[in-house]
Amino acid sequence: MANDTITQELLAAAAAGDFERVRQLAQAGADLNVLIGGDTLLDRVTFDLAMEEPVPAFSADMLRLLIQLGADPNFAGDEGATALHSAMLKQNVELMRVLLEGGAEPNGMPGFSPDETLYDWAEFDYRYSTWDEPFEPLGSLMPPDAPTATDKANEDAWLLYLDRCAVKHGARRPDYLFLLREFGARTAEELGRNR
Structure with missing residues (x-):
């Protein structure tokens, strides 16, 4: 499977709350610190989850899992934005706490x-x-x-x-x-x- 395909599958699995698939892809070598259109994977997942109304109940646990698997909360996209920026702009305390506790x-x-x-x-x-x-x-x-x-x-x-x-x-x-x-x-x- 090509790297772009794996990254897109990882992004889709994270947005859907498919914890098992996220683990499988990470264990198979998916890069968790990759840019997608100039944004980091963790930022894209955070943004996508924070934009949903209501924010899915699994969101904080998904961010925790991605960080545990190696996603760096300080890794910035092309314009310097991180997952913490997206959570902050949505004023989402729960997601911000996960990122900060995860080392942001x-x-x-x-x-x-x-x-x-x-x-x-x-x-x-x-x-x-x-x-x-x-x-x-x-x-x-x-x-x-x-x-x-x-x-x-x-x-x-x-x-x-x-x-x-x-x-x-x-x-x-x-x-x-x-x-x-x-x-x-x-x-x-x-x-x-x-x-």
């Missing part, structure tokens, strides 16, 4: 622009997806309650402010940002990259 290094991954970290991008994406509309006029990206100086003191205080606003206004809470912080994710400023 959030501070080693790029943000949306060269001077950002993955956490910077995630925090912006949270404000964009949560507070752009209907809470504020287009473009403000801020909760309706103005932050205090204490809220702006550091990133952890800022995150608590965002969470308080979400609870108060019935918006989605920034659970995935708390998860990233739990696994050491930092802003570019915190890492000294914006000097």
Whole structure:
């Protein structure tokens, strides 16, 4: 079987939740750290599973299996994207946790622009997806309650402010940002990259 065919079969088996077929293909030598159209196999599986509504119940276990079989959660595609990027953009805490527990290094991954970290991008994406509309006029990206100086003191205080606003206004809470912080994710400023 040609490598492209094996890769496509592995991708299909993972998306279908066929754990046994994924194991068979990996044991037969399928490359788990391969690019598919510029994306990594793990990223494609994560993206495909995270896009389904609802996300299949087997998704976290499938990502765990792929990592156990050798898929590297830090392996990046042609544009620097990893599986953690896809899970983050879908704000899927469960899939993000699997990737982080599997060794994904959030501070080693790029943000949306060269001077950002993955956490910077995630925090912006949270404000964009949560507070752009209907809470504020287009473009403000801020909760309706103005932050205090204490809220702006550091990133952890800022995150608590965002969470308080979400609870108060019935918006989605920034659970995935708390998860990233739990696994050491930092802003570019915190890492000294914006000097």
